[in-house]
Amino acid sequence: MADSNIAVTNLVATSGVGQNLITVTTAGGGLSDCLFYLNLQKVEIWASSTNNRGAATKVGETSTSTLPHGGLGVSATRYYWARAVDNSGLIGEWYPLSATAGIVATTSNQVPPNGSVGEPQLGNGAVTNLKLALLSVDSGNIRLLAVGDAHINSLKADKVTSGEINATVKLTAAQMEGGYLRIATGATVQSAPIVRVNAVMATGQSAMHVTSGFGAVGPTPEAALWVYNIARGLGSHAIRGTHDPVAPVSGQLDSAGLVAAANGYSFYTEAGLGVGPFTGAHDAFIRKDQPSELGMVIADRKVLFRKGISDGVTRVEVTSEAMDPTAWGVIANRTAFDPNALLGVLGPQLKEEDDYPRKEKLRRAFERGLIDDREYRDFTANPRSPLPPEVDAIRRPRGTALKRHLGKTDDQIMANGVGEGAALVCGRGGNLKAGDLLCTSDRPGHLMKQPPFIIDGQEVQVVTNYTFAKVREAYDFAGPDDRKLLLVFYYGG
Incomplete structure (x- = not known):
């Protein structure tokens, strides 16, 4: 049974010279889905010289819809299969599903001789970015001054459609105003800064001010600030913030994270509908010899550190008892802990x-x-x-010594504890209807339907100290040990 709900729905293998071009189509896991870790991360492409998936090896992976399988030579036959992987690492079903029904393609039996493809054979626009491998055109392939004033009159939007200019750029007074960078659209230049960094601020102004949507009529499709971080690891946050007042007001508390405390929040929604989609997560440690999967439920076992009034760090274990009241989170990520990394869980702010x-x-x-x-x-x-x-x-x-010790004994995890998300659920409590309450089961790391109370002869579900979540979708299990990653609202942490 596949763990991911993302499916490859079609695979086409197109023959070429020395290569086959693989094109895949998927369903589910688009960027419009509310849960990022269930979105499509990549598609794995596997190939074999025989129509047997058991003999296939992975020849590549793609985050788009195509992958060239090169280096095959003349008249080389390959059979292909594909499967999708989501951002949490869960893997979808094979396509084709049969292990002996691979999509076949055979490379051309002819190879163009050297020098047979030149400028006369290439029409304008014949070589596109899809035909060029990443970084295949660099300074070694472009003669000195090959692109000059005769080829580019002025650098405008129609000359540079996308990409990066990596060079020393001189900004004159026409581009710089008042010590900050101002970007405006149309003929109207707004008085408020669009982006302002490290400038002298008047009272009531922020250190950085991002404004969007001036003059827009009706709803606009873009956010004022979009941060996209493709790095991986528990310290690779899209945005990280710390509010550390130099002189806190007497009797008030320092704040860290999204907490309701004085002296200001690390993140504050001034207006609008709040934060969404919302999944609140916490840091924790788990011993390296403790097996786990994404989606498993964990419970506190030892307090390792307290960081003021707003945060604490614990060592956890995968749950193994039914109706465990100490369960609070679902593993969303696990990685080796680097004691030298700048991480919120045990960063340099550690002062005990x-x-x-x-x-x-x-x-x-x-x-x-x-x-x-x-x-x-x-x-x-x-x-x-x-x-x-x-x-x-x-x-x-204690900070440095404790971090070094944990780097040898523990992994770091990020666990979902509040809001929306998913969790592994088994059938030991019976089948589920949307809205049923869930608690831990005696299957390690898995939830089950919470046993009901009998009140006046009627079965009633009541939120208790061991209620972990409320399930958002119905599911009929094939048996007590059947399991499924289901959408829930967390109650645990």
């Missing part, structure tokens, strides 16, 4: 300390010149005498 033994405090105080030789001997000979405040305040920082 341990107390040194009295003898160690005295040794360090003597080395720092806080006490002299006579004071050192007196305090050592009288272990009950109080230490001076500056000596007693000497502490051992």
Whole structure:
């Protein structure tokens, strides 16, 4: 049974010279879907010289609809299969489904001789970006000054449709205004800055101000700010923010993350309908020898660190008991923990300390010149005498040592705890209707239908301290150990 709901619905293999061009069509997992980790990440292409998928090897993967399978030589026959992979790593069904029904293509039996394709044989526009491999045209293939004033009158939008200019660019006064960059559309130039970074701000202005939609009539399809980060890893956030007031107001709390605390939020929605789609996640650690899958449910086992009033970090385990009240999250990502990485879970803001033994405090105080030789001997000979405040305040920082230890023993996970998402559910509690409550089962990491209470002879589902989620779709299980990744609303964390 496939784990991903994304399906490859068609595969076409087109023969060519020394290569076959593979074209695939998929269904589901588009960018309009609300859950990013269920969106299509790539399609794997597998090939075999015989019509047997068991002998096939992966020849490439594509995030678009096409993949050239090159380096095949003359009259080379290959059979192809494909399968989709979503952003969480779950894999869809094979296409074709049969292991002996591969899509076949055979390369051409002729190879053009060297020099037979030249400028006369190529019409204008014949070579497009689809025909050129990535980075195949670089400075080594373009003669010095081959593109000059005679070829480009002026650099306008119709001359550069997409891509990147990697060069030293001089911005004159015509492009720079008031110490910030201003971009405007049409003939009207707005008085407010579109983008303003590190400029002198008047009272009430932000360090960076992004404004969009001036003069637009009706709804516009674009966001004011779109951040797209293709890097992977639990520290590769699209946006990361920390609000750290220099001098907090007395009696108020520092804030971190999306918390309702004084001194300002790290993220604040000024107006509109709030944050959506919304899935709240937390950081945690899990021992390297603890097996897990994406979608499995975890529960707290040990508090590792407290970061002020707004956050804490725990070590977790995959749940294994039915109706476990300590369950709170669903594994959305797992990676090796790098103790040197700048991560929110245990970054340089880690400040908790341990107390040194009295003898160690005295040794360090003597080395720092806080006490002299006579004071050192007196305090050592009288272990009950109080230490001076500056000596007693000497502490051992725990952050670096703790991070190094966790890097050897644990992996870091990101776990969904509140809002919408998905979770692995098994049939040990029976079939599901949309809206049923879920709790942990005795199958490791899996939820099940929560047993109902009997009130006045009627079965009633009641939210309890072990209720983990509410399922959003009905599902009939094939048996107690059948399982499915289902959409839910989380109650756990």
